[in-house]
Amino acid sequence: MDSFPTDLLQEIFIRLPFKNVGISKCVCTSWCDLLSDQSFTANYAANSPITTVFAEQSVITFNPPSLLQFAPNGDLIATRINPKIPGKNRYIGREKNSTLYLAGTGNGLLFLMLRKALLNLVTEKIYFFNPFCKECVQVAENSLVRPEWSYGYKYMIDYVPGIKSYKIVRFTDPGNEKPSQAKIFAVGIDQEWRILDDPGFCHWVSVDNDGVVSIRTLDLSEEKFTPGIRSPRELTRISYYENRVTGLRVFNDRLSLVDRSDFDERITIWTMDEYGISDSWSKIVVQLSWLPFDMRKSADLYHALTILPNGNVVLSLKDSVELVSVCIEKKQATKFRVPDNVTNRSTLYGTAFAPRFYPLDEDRVRRQWHNRKTPSAWLSTVSIALSVGVGFVC
Amino acid sequence: MAAETGTPTTLTLKSNDDELFSVAESAAILSVTIRNMVEDGCAGGVIPLDNVDGKTLASVITYMNGISAIPADEEKKKSYRDKFLSDKDFETLADMVLAANYLNMSCLMDAVSAKIAQVMEKKSVGWVRRKFGIENDYTPEEEAAVKEEHKWTFEGVETDDDN
Numbered sequence: 001m002d003s004f005p006t007d008l009l010q011e012i013f014i015r016l017p018f019k020n021v022g023i024s025k026c027v028c029t030s031w032c033d034l035l036s037d038q039s040f041t042a043n044y045a046a047n048s049p050i051t052t053v054f055a056e057q058s059v060i061t062f063n064p065p066s067l068l069q070f071a072p073n074g075d076l077i078a079t080r081i082n083p084k085i086p087g088k089n090r091y092i093g094r095e096k097n098s099t100l101y102l103a104g105t106g107n108g109l110l111f112l113m114l115r116k117a118l119l120n121l122v123t124e125k126i127y128f129f130n131p132f133c134k135e136c137v138q139v140a141e142n143s144l145v146r147p148e149w150s151y152g153y154k155y156m157i158d159y160v161p162g163i164k165s166y167k168i169v170r171f172t173d174p175g176n177e178k179p180s181q182a183k184i185f186a187v188g189i190d191q192e193w194r195i196l197d198d199p200g201f202c203h204w205v206s207v208d209n210d211g212v213v214s215i216r217t218l219d220l221s222e223e224k225f226t227p228g229i230r231s232p233r234e235l236t237r238i239s240y241y242e243n244r245v246t247g248l249r250v251f252n253d254r255l256s257l258v259d260r261s262d263f264d265e266r267i268t269i270w271t272m273d274e275y276g277i278s279d280s281w282s283k284i285v286v287q288l289s290w291l292p293f294d295m296r297k298s299a300d301l302y303h304a305l306t307i308l309p310n311g312n313v314v315l316s317l318k319d320s321v322e323l324v325s326v327c328i329e330k331k332q333a334t335k336f337r338v339p340d341n342v343t344n345r346s347t348l349y350g351t352a353f354a355p356r357f358y359p360l361d362e363d364r365v366r367r368q369w370h371n372r373k374t375p376s377a378w379l380s381t382v383s384i385a386l387s388v389g390v391g392f393v394c
Numbered sequence: 395m396a397a398e399t400g401t402p403t404t405l406t407l408k409s410n411d412d413e414l415f416s417v418a419e420s421a422a423i424l425s426v427t428i429r430n431m432v433e434d435g436c437a438g439g440v441i442p443l444d445n446v447d448g449k450t451l452a453s454v455i456t457y458m459n460g461i462s463a464i465p466a467d468e469e470k471k472k473s474y475r476d477k478f479l480s481d482k483d484f485e486t487l488a489d490m491v492l493a494a495n496y497l498n499m500s501c502l503m504d505a506v507s508a509k510i511a512q513v514m515e516k517k518s519v520g521w522v523r524r525k526f527g528i529e530n531d532y533t534p535e536e537e538a539a540v541k542e543e544h545k546w547t548f549e550g551v552e553t554d555d556d557n
Contacts, residue, residue: 003527004488008495011503015511022547026519026540028528049508072508073476134546 006034013040014048017069017077018132018355025357036358041108045354052353053306053314054102054110065102067131067353070308070336076323078339081131083112086138092127103155106166108132108356111157122149126157126168133359139187140168148172160221165189167220169196184223196223215248215255230278232270235259250352251307257281260299264288267299269313286313286326291333295322306352405432406440407455413448414440421458426498445496450489453482457502475505484513484525518552 004012013024013035021044025032034040051070069077083092083100093100098116103126105111112127126140156169166187182196214228235246235257249256257270266287273280284307288296295317305314305323312325314336323336403419405428423429431441443451457478464470479487487510494502514522519541523530532540541548 004492005495008491008507011491011507012510012514015508016514019547019549020511020515022544023517023519023551024514024522025544026532026537027522027526027530029531029536031528032540071512073512133543 009034010040010043014044015050017050017071018052018067019077019079021357022132038358041354041356041358044357045108048354049309051306051308052355054105054351054353065100067355070306070314070325072309074325074334074336076336076339079131081110081129082134083110083127083129083136084134086127086136092136102351104157105351105353106157107159108354109360110353111155111168113155117149120146124170126155128166128360130356130360132355132357135360137360139166140185140193142170142193156218158220160186162221163189167223169218169220182218215257229255229272229276231257232278232281232283234283235270249304251304252309252352256304258304260302263298263300265299267302267304267315269304269307284313284328286315286328287331290326290331291315291324292335295324295333295335407451408440408442409446409448409451410442410444411448413451415451415455417455417458418462421455421462424458424462424499424501426500428497443497446493447489450486450493453486453490454493454497454499454502461501471501475501479505479509482509484510487513488525516550516552521552 009031013021016024021035025035049072053068053070054065066078066080069079071077084090085092092112092114095116097118098114101113101115103111103113108130110129110131112129114125114127116123116125122144124142124144125138126142127136127138129136151172153170153172156171157166159165160167163186168185168187169182170184170193171182183193184190184196185193214231217226217229218224219226246257246259246261249258251269251271254271254273255275256272259268259270262268266285269284269286270281271284272278273282288299297317301318302315303318305316307313308325310327311329312327314323314325316323321338323338324333325336326333404416405419405422407415407417407422407428409415419432423432428441446454457475460474460478461471464474482490487506491503491506491510494506517525522528530537
């Protein structure tokens with residue numbers, strides 16, 4: 001057979017599941033070069049019909065998390081990921097008193113947070129993990145003492161092009177109407193965590209005392225909090241409890257708000273078609289009555305995992321590996337067959353994830369990390385409101 | 395371009411091994427390459443398709459006729475494509491993806507590329523090399539290194555002797 005033109009090979013490669021890209025790299029040097037090129041990763045992220053989500057499994061079972069890929073033909077491909085402690089042959093998160101969380105995703109990386117509690121001290125370590133190349137790099141560490149570690153908290157991590165590195169923000173919520181606080185750390189640049197001035201109530205879905213909803217965010221390069229984005233008109237006022245079941249996600253590169261406060265009826269997904277334009281909210285409604293009878297539970301027990309390229313909404317059910325794909329147009333739901341390597345009795349959470357097929361610029365990420373002092377405990381008298389952020393479970 | 399009359403216009407396509415095929419214009423213009431020729435008025439006689447052999451062209455025409463007979467129902471079209479491609483071997487799929495690219499038929503391109511990707515899913519490195527006609531240009535050391543690096547991706551893949 002004549003050799004394939006490169007553009008046709010790309011058409012095939014973007015349709016390969018994650019794992020097969022690895023096998024294909026072993027075929028010959030030109031395939032390896034093509035697949036290792038950053039432009040292929042960008043092409044895969046933009047055009048692959050396969051939707052990848054990160055699935056965190058229940059912490060109780062100590063099972064490693066998985067990446068799930070939804071192929072257009074309805075196949076579900078699961079790949080276990082086992083992040084190892086850098087330089088050691090031990091897996092992260094298997095020790096006593098420690099729990100591994102997903103703090104976000106970006107640039108083909110999973111931002112993992114390992115929280116370890118020992119007596120009166122809590123340590124949080126941030127790792128960047130590239131599931132394709134199996135690289136794991138520790139990029140930041142936080143030591144917290146009482147009462148700080150008992151507060152609600154959340155991480156936000158993103159790449160900042162201006163500094164060609166990542167910034168990590170940790171928000172804390174002491175509750176009781178105390179002001180919010182946030183501290184920031186630029187990977188490879190900062191030696192210590194810095195306190196962010198005037199974070200205000202800087203959670204993503206923000207509800208003020210009158211129940212008015214808005215969405216706030218942080219400009220990581222300027223380190224300034226932006227004024228709120230107006231929520232959909234129908235959603236302008238919600239109760240405190242309703243806020244607990246309303247969360248932000250990103251579906252198909254669009255900021256989305258998942259409202260699960262209609263417990264017996266429906267899950268409403270609002271997506272902002274044009275970022276920052278509050279008139280561009282559009283709504284997708286999943287009626288619970290469309291779901292298979294044995295999966296019909298209260299709306300707040302579902303996680304909206306992803307929206308597939310064909311518009312189907314994928315929901316997962318709390319404390320189970322049941323997955324269902326809902327076709328809005330036909331008002332029909334189909335169960336996914338969950339692969340055997342995803343263990344029972346775990347909850348699947350998800351966040352959209354585009355893998356990368358080339359290694360991290362480790363030098364940049366590691367630079368200074370090994371030389372830096374032990375981070376000082378962050379003691380603060382003031383602190384924050386809990387935020388439910390993009391890339392987080394809702 | 396043919397006038398809108400009651401009788402459907404028929405085009406004659408010629409493969410690179412000189413086989414002639416008649417096909418309804420309405421089906422043939424699924425190919426943007428052919429549609430452009432028709433619109434430019436170069437489709438009066440025989441349309442030569444220098445990059446497609448007779449066997450592949452016959453298949454593509456079967457597809458053109460089949461898919462254009464289905465009304466605008468994406469699900470039915472998808473199931474037709476799945477069925478159409480289900481019994482094709484790798485060589486036929488490879489010829490079809492090249493033909494679809496030359497004829498500029500995006501729906502066939504997408505479907506065949508996806509099918510090839512699906513076929514590759516559990517196949518070994520050796521299988522891929524044989525089917526794509528690729529010479530292994532790694533040195534034994536390089537090959538061992540690249541395979542070690544991606545070892546985890548080999549789980550559940552068929553083995554073969556020269557893998």
